[in-house]
Amino acid sequence: MRFSVKLEIDYSESDIVTQNKMRNLNDFLLPHKEAVCICEIDGRPYYSEDSYDKISNFTLAVETHPVIHITNDLIHAVSSGEEGRSLFLSVDVPFLKQLTQVYYEHGLIEALHTASTHRHKIISNLAYVTLSVFNIYQRTRLFLNPSLQYKGINTIHEYSQTRNWASHSVRCLAWQPYSCMIAVCTVDDSVRIYTSDNTINYLLRCKQQKNVTCLAWRPHTNGELAVGHEGGIIVWSIDPHSLVVRPSISNAIILYEMNHKPVISLTWSPRGDFLVSAAACDKSIYVWNVELNKNSTLKKPGGSGNVIVKWSPSGDKMFSSTNGIVFRVWDCQTWESEKWMVLAGRVQTACWTNCGTHLLFATSTEPLIYALRVKSGVVFTSDIESSNDQAIPLFDLTKIELDGVCIGGLVQTMEIDPKGNNLAVMFQNTDVIALFNIARKHNIELIASSLITQCGASPTTIAFQQNFEQGACLSIGWSNGKVQHFPIIYTDLSNSLNMSNVNTSMKTSLSYQTFQNL
Template identity: 60%
Template sequence: MRNLEDFPVPIDGEVTLCEINGRMQCMNHEFANVSTFTTAVDKHPKVHITRDLLHLPNLGDEGRALFLPTDVPFLKQLTQVYAEQGLKEVLHTATLHQHLLISQSARFLLAVWRYLRKARLILNPSLEYHSCELIDELSQTRNWANNTIKCIAWHLHNSRLAVATCDDSVRIYCNDSSFVPLLRCKQQRNVTCLAWRPMSLTEIAVGHENGIIIWHVDFNSLVTRPSVSNSIMLQRVDHKPVMSLAWSPRGNLLVSAAALDSNILVWDVELNKTSVLKGSRDSGNILLKWSPAKDKLLSVSNGIVFRIWDCQHWENERWTVPSGRVQAACWTSCGTSLLFATSTEPVIYGLNMKSDHVFSSNSESSIDHAVPLFDLSKIDLEGIAVGGIVQSMEADPKGNHLAVFFKDTSCVALFSVIKSPLLQLIPSSLIVGLAAEVPSTIAFQYNFKPGACLSIAWSSGHLQHFPIIYTDLTNDFNASQYVQSQIRSLNNSR
């Protein structure tokens, strides 16, 4: 099994800009410009989310410091606290009142509140988590709670990029156009995922804490902020927070997974009707992914179970991991194998779907269980920390590349994928940002003709487009041949 020592390492002070014909290209961060090597992404949207672009919901404590304190009647003070912070803070405030009867009554009600909460936690342990803490723990986005960019998504058919930010807004960038539609409403809180609708140029699904909003964006209009009348609200009481969305190939159905709901819901968007995938009774679900052939659907629970659904009959095969949960997963382009990593082991596994238990110890069924493909144990490469537990992984639409980034280190590892005769991952490039940057989330562009293009949202709010170009090749088959020739040269050098 290969490990991270095979990766090429940038020189100290350099950032990784692109990959040309299998070779990583870097420049000093002060002069870094991807146009030095290729013009393939010159017209891509330039995105750098700064504080002045955000529409934060309130001023918070910093805003209150601008005003002089005044004497406010106690009843009015309680009304203000209730409007801003809720009933629990009202009781805390009341305990400070000088009148003994009021303060003692507030303390008694707080004690009753605590006992009732403990009783509810015994009946339903998942209530212990606040929504933001739960999303941050289970999200594919690193440090979701504090990062400026929450998630990104490329359109399936053109070069439109959706970017969700920490002010609960979604911005749509179109190449280098200055027209940037802004999708935002008060119901859209704590955005978790984005999904463009297939067979449509204007519709995007936004998953958030309490449900789903389907926005219709008219790009021929000069209105930069569509109204709520251009959206469809999808919501069910127990289906939250929504963690993952997946459209059917024809775009007529939307599948959603929620962290505190054992059911996976299938929505008929236009009729606002739902049905439940039978047999999906897990503790909660956090990830959905269609296979490239659109005949299978992966669903990942927040426990040890994940399932492969047959989209013809909607029957599922149940798989398990020994501990933790599946943290990240993606399909190979053939659609018969799955790449995944768990929340407890720094290893990428490959899986052929033929049995009920992934990690079988029976040698006769070795073809049926998960095979470790790459060791991601954390190491130091010439002063650069790489590896560890996986945060997220994505495969490019053509199936030639896999991008992985980690929970505790600041690099994105890019692999070349070999599908035959055996599934292999070959170290390709190590994408390094600025000294203080860590990757937040990643996404591959769908319609990038020169090869593949990986978009990386960094913690600084900067979004980098990393092109992977084969200048002397004309199709995916030749690209695969090129990578195989690189493997042979690497093995010969050893």
């Protein structure tokens, strides 16, 4: 088997010189106090003193986008199911029916506990022995690898790409690839799907869908959405032409493997034929054939679980990261992997460029963005000398203060738009989203562009629209329940969107030819 182990990220003398010249957050210009950056047109940010709701004064590009505000009255109260039981008198329920009900509501382990209390000794002893064997297996497994222990929502909170996953109203965003339709997961584990006309909003919700962590639309379909949650995966089928706004669980496929939890990351192959899932407490990465409800596993040493999977846009490579120092790049033809290691912590977030030749990532211990060049036929080779042995630091995100506002620090998540021209970065402990332009000359380069804030709110999750023709559109979920659409528009003077101030902005903006060369 061809397998090359890459060297750890390190700095040579030449790299130290490069690092001294590395761009940093001082390249940004902070808007005036109480001004909100609401869009970017031809490289120039535009601001409003009120809120981003005034965006129609600058562009109509997102006028038909769904208006989303998750208020408290939209959130379903989380119920344990015990409240309603107190209203009914207890009756004698046949044991088999009782066992079936416990299994359906609480799972196999609780069903075995119920069976172990049965008055029939054969049934109770058999259940007791089964529980004992399972407990011995679990203790042995945790003794060999203590980090495999699932710590409930604390595990999800630690590894999720969502900032403050456990507390904020908006947990996940995902745009449908071919239409103006966005899925929004809220804190009550409901997935709401908003359309451009704001008339039909679908609601995906069932009792199996608990502690949702991620969303992924299936390519080449009109309405298949994979929802990763604490116990597995649910793939919902939505008919955009149906008037049924709350599909039942019969419209979904449930994918489940014992010990594959919590599912923390999902990615579809570009052709939509396979779904890949990673779980924080499972060493194995699962590749699912959804229609057949079958899977195969990818398993390599170097961590106790996996927290990120990202299929490259070109379809020939896939990135995966463990909850330790190891991450891998997989060849999707042979499913061989190349192993990389960071110096400390783990890879916190990563994203592919649109051409699939570069991987940008940030770690959980350094405020830096790294770039890793990946080439087919070079990375997957046994000749280590012919391959790159180092990730290149691109941008220094060390926390700074601009006019009393803190920006930067450790990265929570970052996303690249489908055209590959813009990178959005959200931080763990500061409330400003940094937007970069991506330039490609001899090497990839990040150029400071805009800073996005909202008064009195923190960003929780971000996602780029997949089919925004005018350029790029970044959707941002805020802690106050609002979802902001931030358009990044490239236009020429002969085809402007009826904007009176485009002519003056072009003189001070970044050159449009720069974007044409990307």
